[in-house]
Amino acid sequence: MAFQSIFEFSGITTTSLATTIFSTICAYSLTRIIYLLYFHPLSHFPGPRLAAVSNLWYAYHWLSGRYPWVIEKALYEYGSVVRIAPNELAFFTPQAFNDIYSPQHKNLEDFVKTDFQNRGKDLGGLIWEEDPVRHRNVARQIAPAFSTRFLRTLEPIMHEHMDYFVARMKEIPITEKSDGVPLVRWTNWLAMDMSADLAWNEKMHQMRDMKDSVNLDVLLSFNSFATVLAVFKRFPLISPLQYLFAPFGKITLFSQMEKATRDSVLRRIDQRGRTEHPDVFDYILPVDAPFPLRKKEQLHIGSVALQVMFAGWGPMADLFYGALVLLLENPETYQILTKEIRSSFSSYEEIVPGKTLTSLPYLHACIEETLRMLPSNNTGLPRFSPGAMVDGHYIPKGTHVQSCIWALARHPDYFHHPLRFQPQRWLPASHPLHDPAFDNDHLKSLHPFSLGPRICMGREMAWTQAKLFLAKVLWKFDVIKFDGQVGFDLDRNLMHYGFFEKPEFYVRFVSV
Numbered sequence: 001m002a003f004q005s006i007f008e009f010s011g012i013t014t015t016s017l018a019t020t021i022f023s024t025i026c027a028y029s030l031t032r033i034i035y036l037l038y039f040h041p042l043s044h045f046p047g048p049r050l051a052a053v054s055n056l057w058y059a060y061h062w063l064s065g066r067y068p069w070v071i072e073k074a075l076y077e078y079g080s081v082v083r084i085a086p087n088e089l090a091f092f093t094p095q096a097f098n099d100i101y102s103p104q105h106k107n108l109e110d111f112v113k114t115d116f117q118n119r120g121k122d123l124g125g126l127i128w129e130e131d132p133v134r135h136r137n138v139a140r141q142i143a144p145a146f147s148t149r150f151l152r153t154l155e156p157i158m159h160e161h162m163d164y165f166v167a168r169m170k171e172i173p174i175t176e177k178s179d180g181v182p183l184v185r186w187t188n189w190l191a192m193d194m195s196a197d198l199a200w201n202e203k204m205h206q207m208r209d210m211k212d213s214v215n216l217d218v219l220l221s222f223n224s225f226a227t228v229l230a231v232f233k234r235f236p237l238i239s240p241l242q243y244l245f246a247p248f249g250k251i252t253l254f255s256q257m258e259k260a261t262r263d264s265v266l267r268r269i270d271q272r273g274r275t276e277h278p279d280v281f282d283y284i285l286p287v288d289a290p291f292p293l294r295k296k297e298q299l300h301i302g303s304v305a306l307q308v309m310f311a312g313w314g315p316m317a318d319l320f321y322g323a324l325v326l327l328l329e330n331p332e333t334y335q336i337l338t339k340e341i342r343s344s345f346s347s348y349e350e351i352v353p354g355k356t357l358t359s360l361p362y363l364h365a366c367i368e369e370t371l372r373m374l375p376s377n378n379t380g381l382p383r384f385s386p387g388a389m390v391d392g393h394y395i396p397k398g399t400h401v402q403s404c405i406w407a408l409a410r411h412p413d414y415f416h417h418p419l420r421f422q423p424q425r426w427l428p429a430s431h432p433l434h435d436p437a438f439d440n441d442h443l444k445s446l447h448p449f450s451l452g453p454r455i456c457m458g459r460e461m462a463w464t465q466a467k468l469f470l471a472k473v474l475w476k477f478d479v480i481k482f483d484g485q486v487g488f489d490l491d492r493n494l495m496h497y498g499f500f501e502k503p504e505f506y507v508r509f510v511s512v
Contacts, residue, residue, distance in 0.1 A: 036086050041396045047074065047083030055234040058085040062231050065224065065495035068378040068406035075407045081393060085234070088400035089390075090380060092407040094414070094445030096391040100383055100401055101451040108132040109453045111383035114400055116230050127307045136453060138304060145280040146457040151464065153278050154198055155353055158465055161194040161207075162472050168207055169477065169509035180482040180506035187320040188313070192216050194465070195312030200268045200281040200305045214256045219310070219499075221250040226498040265302040269293070280308050312458060314499045315376040319466050322374035323366060324473075325490055325505050326421045328481045333423055336433070337366050338474045342512075351471045353464045360467075362433070365426035367466045371448040372409045373421060378496050380404060381450065405446065414442040419491075475512075482506035 036053045037043060043052070051057035061070040074082045075092050084090045091100070103110035109132055117128045126142075129135045144150060165186070172181055189206035192213065196202035204213045212220070225246055232242040268275075273287045284304050293301070327334040340362045345351050357363075380402030387397035395401055410418045416425065416438050424431075425438035449456035456462070473479065485506060493503035 040086065042083050042087065042089065042399065045081060045083040045089060045393075046078040051084050052086060055085050058088070059231045059234060062227055062497075063224075065227075065497055065501070068404070068496055071380070071404045072407040072410060075404060075411075081391065085400070087398070088382070088402070089395065090402050090404050091391055092404040092411065093391050094408065094442055097403045097405070097408070097445070097447060098451065099388070099390045100403060101381070101447075101454070103388070104453050107136050107453050109383070110386050110388065111401065112386070113454070114382040114384055115233060116379065116382045118233075126304050127311055132453070139453070139457065142280060142283045142304070142308070143457055145283040146461060148460060150278070151461055154461070155464070157197055157277055158194060158468055159352075161190060161197065162468050164193075164207060165190045165469075166472055166476050169473075170511060172509070178508075179484065180480075180508040183321055183324060183505045183507055184502050185504075187324075188212075188216060188220075188317045190469075191317035191320060192309070192313040195309045195316065198279055198312060198461075199309040200264065200284075201271065201275045201277065201279050202264055202268075202309070214253060214260050215306075215309070216313075217250070218253045218257045219313075221247050221253060223499060223501060224497045230498075261302050261306055262298075265298055265305065268305070269298075269301075281305055284308075311456070312461075315456075315462060316465055318374055318376045318500055318502070319367070319370060319462065320469050321502055321505070323370045323466065323470055324479060324507065326370055326373060327366065328479060328507065329488075329490070330421045333366065333421060334479075337362050337423075337470070338478075341471050341474050345471075345475060348472065348475055351468070351475060353468060357467050357471060360471075361427055361431055362423060363467055363470060365423035366470070367463070368426040368443075369421055369423045370466075372415075372446055374500075375405050375409060375446075375448045376499065377448055377450060378406050378500075379498075405448065409446055414445060416441055473509075477509040478512055480508045480510060482508060 033053045037049070040052075048057050061067050064070070071082070071084065071090050072092075074084065075090065080093050081089055081091050081096070091097070100111050101109070112132055113130045113135075115130060118130065119128045126135065126138050129138070168186075169181065186207070189210075189212075192215070193204050193206050196204050196213075196215075204215075206213055206216065228242050228245045232239045268281055269285065269291075272285065275282075285301050327337060340360055344356055344360060351357065382400050382402040385395040385397060385399040385401050388395060390401055408414060412418055416422075422435075422438065424433050424435045425441050426443060427434045447455075449459040449462075488503065488505065490503065490505075495501040
């Protein structure tokens, strides 16, 4: 009442005040829309009108789980560069990919990582780290763990987990009533069991127990919520609302994961110099490192180790799953690869990451084609422009720019029959199955492991694991798609948030 009296005394009524505020907001909004559409530095780039004036277009499509497909469609409609938000551009050409991710100075990227994947403080300086200097320092420290030389010392661990997967597939009964083996579940277990063991000698035993670990449960349960957190960074005024989308039934998993991680870190620190086998942790915290550690240092080390494990799990689970699904959905390619593998080894025990395995051209081609059709790297990898040229366009400093490897890999300008699984596109001209129809494909334009200072350090390890997996599985088994999966469509049923949510695919492993 006192405020109302003051307004009335000064000749301003409550109604007129509300009208003034509303008019001011409308005027500001209209002015901003006109500026964004016609005077903003990015106003000359094509794209949806809503995307030019608001982050709503960007947010809606990310939350839909179909962001890569939507960007692909927009690039088809508007051209090779599209304005997908008021201050953000998406590119899909090979030149743009090189222009954004290759430029560097003293191994520090020129196009700096945005906060899109920010997960909080003390991230450990690796995958989610925005600071180029911190990332470079940690990357240098652990790079020897991904060298060819050290990779050879880790091969026995890879064999151990692959062989255990094969043994478990033999044990699963095949009956007329069974649906077969759920491939998403088992490839998740294999990839994470192996990744945790390689990262820090952690034995998760998910394949043994046929149960998700707390780490895997958290990742799967909070995948879409991680995208919510990323999207709400664009709407700071309503950011508290983001927690309404949290999976409340799984909240306690976070504390369980933190405790499990803390216990694992402390246990691994205590085992320095006395582990069953070498692991990446040997480079995260060398045996001769100063000790004891403060709590902050423990958190830093734990974060790096956890990120190494997560980075090894996601892409490998996608690759194991994707390769088998795409092969089984294309029976001719499955038959060719199986014949190549079985004719190259006289026994299962001969399958090792040596000269024979690395020289199987069709096996290599199948993995390349899987990486093309199902790349894990679909977030766009957004970066801040330093004020530089990208694919012939000058991009002002501070503009968000990102690539779209998904669209590039599926565009007919760069790949013949892009939506078909055609491993022969990767075969050399000397191979009997080489098809000249694919000679103009831009094979060297795809970089599924990225480029520049933030290129995936584990790419050689990924190749080794993928070849071992396919060779061992296809030597031991005839893999058969379960007949009851009527209408299965991988492309239509995939969802993408922080990582792929893959449709379950049932198979039967029949011993040869």
